[in-house]
Amino acid sequence: MEETQKLHNFLNWATALGISDSHFIHLNEHEQQNPNNHHTPSCLGQSLSISYFPNAGGRGLCAVRDLQRGQLILRVPKAALMTSQNLMLNDHKLAVSVSKFDMSSTQILTIMLLNEVSKGKRSWWYPYLTQFPSNYDILASFDQFEIQALQVDDAIWAAERALEKTKTEWESATAIMEQLMFKPHYMSFKAWVWASASLSSRTMHIPWDSAGCFCPVGDFFNYAAPEDEQILSEDVTAADMAATSLRLTDGVFEEETDAYCFYARKSYKKGDQVLLSYGTYTNLELLEHYGFILDTNPNDKAYVPLPSDLYSLCSWPLDSLYIHQNGNPSFALLSVTRLWATPTHLQKSVRHLAYSGSIISNENEIIVMEWLSDKCSLVLKNLPTSIEEDELLLSVTDKDFGSVMEVKNELLGLTDESRTFLKVNGLLKDEISDGMALPRKTIRSMDKWKLAIWWRLKYKMMLRDCVSYCTRVINDLS
Numbered sequence: 001m002e003e004t005q006k007l008h009n010f011l012n013w014a015t016a017l018g019i020s021d022s023h024f025i026h027l028n029e030h031e032q033q034n035p036n037n038h039h040t041p042s043c044l045g046q047s048l049s050i051s052y053f054p055n056a057g058g059r060g061l062c063a064v065r066d067l068q069r070g071q072l073i074l075r076v077p078k079a080a081l082m083t084s085q086n087l088m089l090n091d092h093k094l095a096v097s098v099s100k101f102d103m104s105s106t107q108i109l110t111i112m113l114l115n116e117v118s119k120g121k122r123s124w125w126y127p128y129l130t131q132f133p134s135n136y137d138i139l140a141s142f143d144q145f146e147i148q149a150l151q152v153d154d155a156i157w158a159a160e161r162a163l164e165k166t167k168t169e170w171e172s173a174t175a176i177m178e179q180l181m182f183k184p185h186y187m188s189f190k191a192w193v194w195a196s197a198s199l200s201s202r203t204m205h206i207p208w209d210s211a212g213c214f215c216p217v218g219d220f221f222n223y224a225a226p227e228d229e230q231i232l233s234e235d236v237t238a239a240d241m242a243a244t245s246l247r248l249t250d251g252v253f254e255e256e257t258d259a260y261c262f263y264a265r266k267s268y269k270k271g272d273q274v275l276l277s278y279g280t281y282t283n284l285e286l287l288e289h290y291g292f293i294l295d296t297n298p299n300d301k302a303y304v305p306l307p308s309d310l311y312s313l314c315s316w317p318l319d320s321l322y323i324h325q326n327g328n329p330s331f332a333l334l335s336v337t338r339l340w341a342t343p344t345h346l347q348k349s350v351r352h353l354a355y356s357g358s359i360i361s362n363e364n365e366i367i368v369m370e371w372l373s374d375k376c377s378l379v380l381k382n383l384p385t386s387i388e389e390d391e392l393l394l395s396v397t398d399k400d401f402g403s404v405m406e407v408k409n410e411l412l413g414l415t416d417e418s419r420t421f422l423k424v425n426g427l428l429k430d431e432i433s434d435g436m437a438l439p440r441k442t443i444r445s446m447d448k449w450k451l452a453i454w455w456r457l458k459y460k461m462m463l464r465d466c467v468s469y470c471t472r473v474i475n476d477l478s
């Protein structure tokens, strides 16, 4: 079936279930329960429409009229949410098996998703399942080459931990999948990674199940980072403020209406992409859980290794010692470094100044800035590639390659890493003819490699900007 036909069928299905972007349209119970009812109005078109945003998440939702901040823009009734509870209702065998095994709620929903997908067209959720992506770029899907391309120890460790966790969860779920007589394809690790990535990147919070729920149409919203300070600076009415304080998120399950409700997080003009804040994430966290990063992420952070005696002076959580996306050191990093740079016998007398974020002395500030600048420069120097090399790699890998030969021509002599990419993807083998189209697996690997390069580039830029920040402060004080 063609993609547009699948989308059409899905929207009919969603409409029949009462999913609506105009909250004044109410369907009676019979209409809500009958997914074959094609005579109801379309679920979209009053506030939102599906559109494609090539540089901002791909498929997403677009405002079809001007939308006011705080306005209800989409309602998804509880019966349309794909939850473990709903999936079990129609599958007695599944319900019995699940009750016999000790598994986390996330494992249970992962198994249930695979079980549902394996039913193909027989599944009641089939029109919705056709809208799931066929692959994901979350960290747990990275292979060893892609993981190493992250270069920074913390990021490599996060990727290895994500992969290990996914493997452990899969291994401990194999017994139930065997009992449910899953076909080998659906029992494979690859299938498990797909299903757990679906959960990680598409589920929404619900109060009764920590695994969350799949929310048809609601999961078409792409992400924008929350910028809370904007709320204070905007021209906000009292009603707006009340609505904001009542709703900490722009998508929430509401008991009163028994539905997932989505509100405009800001005012949108007709034609704008309407975005949702899934939460506050660094780029590494976005990559881990959602498989993408933002070019400008106000919540991004860079960590550099610090001496252990500095950590011991810190009265804040250690993860508060970081460099901001704009290169400025965090409040805690500055404060504790000022104290650490003070001779031990004087530390007690200046602790109150350091902890309140004040400069201790010009001399101390210059020592701190020089030390931090050297630290960042050293980290940058010890990473395998420079900012310029990463930029070059990104510009080359961004091209549309038609054949193996084109890729080889561009990557073979470029860097050691690009040669390794060709090697691990088997493109240097004699039996691979140069005229051959690029294998799908290689395209997928290149997408993940590019994400890794992009992530490490943003990390290096934060360190470079921190060096500039330190230099500016030193110049001002000298």
Ligand SMILES: C[S@@+](CC[C@H](N)C(=O)[O-])C[C@H]1O[C@@H](n2cnc3c(N)ncnc32)[C@H](O)[C@@H]1O
Pocket (backbone or CB within 6 Å): 055, 056, 057, 058, 059, 060, 133, 201, 202, 219, 220, 221, 222, 223, 224, 289, 290, 291, 292, 293, 294
């Ligand atoms: C809940 S889905 C959003 C809809 C999705 N674009 C789709 O077609 O189904 C979340 C996924 O969309 C993509 N995404 C969302 N926001 C993005 C953004 N700002 N930039 C790039 N990709 C984004 C990521 O792949 C993410 O895992």
